[in-house]
Amino acid sequence: MESGHGGEAGAVRGLELLWGLGERPNRGRRPAFTVDQIVRTAVGLADAEGLAAVSMRRIAEALGCTTMSLYRYVPGKAELLDLMTDAVMGEVPPADAAPGDWRTRLELSARADWALYHRHPWILRLPAGRPALGPNGFAWYESVLRVLTATGLPPEALVNVFDLVDAYVRGAARDALDAAAVERHSGLTDEQWWAARAHFWDAVFIPARYPVVASLRAAGALRHPRDRGFEFGLRLVLDSIETFVRNQPRRRDGTSARYETPCPQCGDPISHSSPTGRPRTYCSDACRQRAYRARRPRDRSEGKSGQG
Amino acid sequence: MESGHGGEAGAVRGLELLWGLGERPNRGRRPAFTVDQIVRTAVGLADAEGLAAVSMRRIAEALGCTTMSLYRYVPGKAELLDLMTDAVMGEVPPADAAPGDWRTRLELSARADWALYHRHPWILRLPAGRPALGPNGFAWYESVLRVLTATGLPPEALVNVFDLVDAYVRGAARDALDAAAVERHSGLTDEQWWAARAHFWDAVFIPARYPVVASLRAAGALRHPRDRGFEFGLRLVLDSIETFVRNQPRRRDGTSARYETPCPQCGDPISHSSPTGRPRTYCSDACRQRAYRARRPRDRSEGKSGQG
């Protein structure tokens, strides 16, 4: 049941599915569906009726096949959940595609996550410890981290900042969504829910015993919309990060931390491409050509042709 | 399955159980267990083997009775989960029992929550939207809010601050615990896990495509202990709250917001008791006696005698 790879056997197969590395066999019966169809069906089911409604039977029923057919496409339910997660992660645009400074972009990214969790509340019900990161999840991770490199923070602080924002957004979204789910489930608004239990609360809820809660409730502060609370917290979190970045001591040499991979030819760091461009393999055209000339004479097929 | 009251029928019964309001019938067969025994057994099971191991059959087995016997004590599993949650909430000491200013106390409270979630990781797997707050959960809620009243913030901001801290701690704890769970489940450390998939990552993980993640991984920043990350985030969150409180404009009359219930006799607000004392019902002894005298002459049994 635990997501993130069941056991160890299906793990590699799960990763292959995530990254679309499984080569199609050209022998045998033609598959009636694609993995993508199954994943999309499951996502639709989860969106519409919640994670509890996502069972192999229901998915098969929606697709018009038997339950066990699905196991020809997916090792198990855990892997399917991983695929679902990565599929919806593709909906959120890269954080570094937006213009502006790092704070603006980070804020936009957090809001995009918040919106994603609202579109697909079931994501937050899945364990996310060491996620079976697929291409979409990985691209998201990279893009947010890339935005944060503009802060000039050293590696560990950078990761900490990421974790802080991520933890807050996930936590706040979970609280808000659970509240909304209960509301939808019971068919009662928050106010109605409290009212229906009023006779009970009157018995236990002695105002003198819970003075602060009582007065907050009287002031109407306990039923303010959740969105405002999120915006409040987000602003404070970003404020604290900005302050932290400002107070960060400059490095001795006056430069800030670099987050580039060394050029495979000369070893110099490769500068980031612009948001619109695509990442480079070498630091310069000179190095690219040098590498090309250095590999050409051998003429091995091992080289798999140069970077499209 | 959804926690927080199944449907509407068992809801009141569930609340009665939470608050211990069910009167025992003195007729009929004596119950072999108490609700508390069942709850404690379930908590032990959840702590030891995770939430998935908590089934009515397993609980009954551990108690030495049949499955269906449990349903004589508890309406269903959802209510049992609520009881479990409130039971462990009793472990965390009241936030306002500690000495120090509001920041010190809030920090202590957050750390206590963090520790609680580590002792009982299954709490974070349960929906917590509009929780079926029991006495312990309510006392916790009240105590934290009471600590926050020292900030002098108005009601809505106060609740927002609470939600911010709560969301962050829950989110961070969930991330850390999920990671630990996966580690325990697979029996591999984070490093081993990555190493086992190295041959796969080499195929998809082109450093030039994910330069930031690659360099962070090379710098070892992705496998730092989670506790440090929590401390980092907590400090920043508290910093931001402190700044927010400092920048809060003073009220016109120079006073800060009050969070007291009005005295039922004279209407004046009742001042908070000290952390060691217990909450008061009236604002002063004079009012208490006045209320007593005003009720005495009628001599109605309605009065249920004065507040023990």
Add this chain to the structure above:
DNA sequence: CAGCGTATGCGTACAGCATAAACAATGAAA
């Protein structure tokens, strides 16, 4: 003490879940 009423304890039963294993159907390659 007898007997009644009530509350508890238990066995059975059912619908739903994930999935293992064996078998039938399909369709490209030999």
Add this chain to the structure above:
DNA sequence: TTTCATTGTTTATGCTGTACGCATACGCTG
């Protein structure tokens, strides 16, 4: 056409929560 890998289906196992009916124990009233 034969071969055989691949997909689809059928059947079965062991879980889960819980509705129902009946046996059992126990306090209260006679």
